[in-house]
Amino acid sequence: MKRLLTLIERNIAGKKVLALFLLTNAVYVYMLAFTIPGTMKFSNGMKLLDMMPTGYDLNYVNTLFSSLGEEGRQAYLTTQIPPDMVYPILFGLSYCLLTGYFLKKLQKLNTHYLYIGVLPIISAVADYVENVGIIVMLNRYPNLTQDLVSFTNVFSVIKSISTSLFFIALIGLLLSFGVKSISRKKTNDNVM
Template identity: 60%
Template structure:
């Protein structure tokens, strides 16, 4: 058993996973209902960069930042981004342990399936790199370079892709767990 699997197995108690799940989703709901709407109040309906799973280009970033105006860019930088610097850690940790918890229930945690638990960690790291790119662009505006935008966009796409693959994986594992539970009855 590798070190990563040992760490997962050691930290998959139901209480710990549930506590982290609740905390992570409280932070997520705070972003969803407070900081994102507050920032989008300046965007005239344009989506924030964090909310574009298929990515964006330099024209979109310029238009968004122009539409946000000085106050909107400041709110993005001082309200949304600080909360979004907490969330990736919680997301990566919580959902990695949640997946490990369900894999353990299927007796698959000590198998190659444990590597699936890396997906939320990849998403979390990509989210941090996306946030750093957004901070850099907000601080550099209006002097945005194509490299700056393209690099941040790549991290946005990696974040959304790894998050999507994770949730599909989680759904499949929950279905398998449900089938196993139903067959036992």
């Protein structure tokens, strides 16, 4: 926790956090607007593995990869995966620092609330393992194994759970910040 605290304290200047947040979300919007739809045009409406928060099984992966065809599987490897190898580190750092920024504003940076900032890092690590698993599956197709799919699926689900928990916690943090800001403004107005 001490290392995380040191990392956050060194990097939570408002402009730095905002720039990283904007870059992270620009990459995310790029994937949502271009690379994911560009790959899904080959999938006959099936969701890509990255977009399956509750997971998938061997049958789904085989059906998806068959539906994608050679061109679609190549698009997955060369169009979707590259930005998705950049996004997790941006997500992990950006949202960890954003958490630290608001915790500092709430004067709770050096408390157990700091662990909220670990969730996007867990999500980022799980996303990388998921991506590597997808790359291996795409390269091995049609010779997929239940173990490989199950292993990759576990990290897809971990990514989804940690991301969901983080955003729930972030909403709570933002609400606390909003309440504190409104209370402070009312106090200042009453003093005048």
